[in-house]
Amino acid sequence: MDISGTCNLACRDCYTKQSHEARLVKADGFRDTLTKFARSGAEFQKLHLNWRGEPMTNKKLPELLALRNEIMPGVPIEFHTNGTLLTPANAAQIINQCIPEDLIYVSIDGGCKEAHEANRGADTWEPTLAGLEMLLDARDDAVPEKHPHLGIYEIFYDRRTRYDEELMRLSRRCASWMRVDVIKTDGEERPFTYVNLPQGPCFWAGNALCITARGDVHVCLLSFRPDGKVGNIITDELADIVGNARAFRENITRCGRDSIAHCSGCQKTEGTIDEPE
DSSP: OOSBSOOSOOOTTOSSGGGOOSOBOOHHHHHHHHHHHHHTOOOOSOEEOOSSSOGGGSTTHHHHHHHHHHHSTTOOEEEEEOSTTOOHHHHHHHHTTOOTTOEEEEEEETTSHHHHHHHHOTTOHHHHHHHHHHHHHHHHHSOGGGOOEEEEEEEOOOTTOOOOHHHHHHHTTSSEEEEEOOOOTTOOOTTOOOSSOOOSOBSSTTTSOEEOTTOEEESSTTOOSGGGEEEETTTSOHHHHHHHHHHHHHHHHHHOGGGSTTTTTOOOOBOOTTOOO
């Protein structure tokens, strides 16, 4: 669920930059959406506050977190930030609206300055590490009931990378370090190769609602076209949106991925969110 449609960086490997737009979610709009969620009777696992944009470009982020506490208390929030817009002041404001179940990742690329800046641009490494340290300091200064889960989210490029010493120092203060491969717009995933492309639905389609800063709801994180839209959270009822998403997934199951124009050719692996390993 985007609270911002824009980003302050232009990363080489960003799979959403084609859809960036100068649009921010306002507090009143966020309140209306959370109220609709709360009144729907649905059970929420978590609210993830970024998809296409950098959440820190919305200066209302602490206020939006406070609205969560008011309207949907206890529902965990997760968001990823590139860290470059963090300051001691806004880091403290964010932490003071958190609960222990919240998850905040600062994202890095490769694990060293060279790999990171090859993707994100010159002079982005030090500000990212500084932002991570500001969040960690703000967490340590807060009362324990305000301590969220803080972690590092790494786009993994090369096993031979020599990891930055300052990053390693900060990582020892983090709760987790997540490594992921680059997400490509066609769903290609480096660990998987196929003789035939997958035909069943991926774990996103119909199981996750991906909401833009305009309120448009899409069926997956790789959906940027109108034919992947299943409603609008501002104008439509949540039950209708969920019904449309489930029907979309069932259609893939019944007809095969290549029969659905939106999903045809996508290489994202098949599966379901709650499928046991």
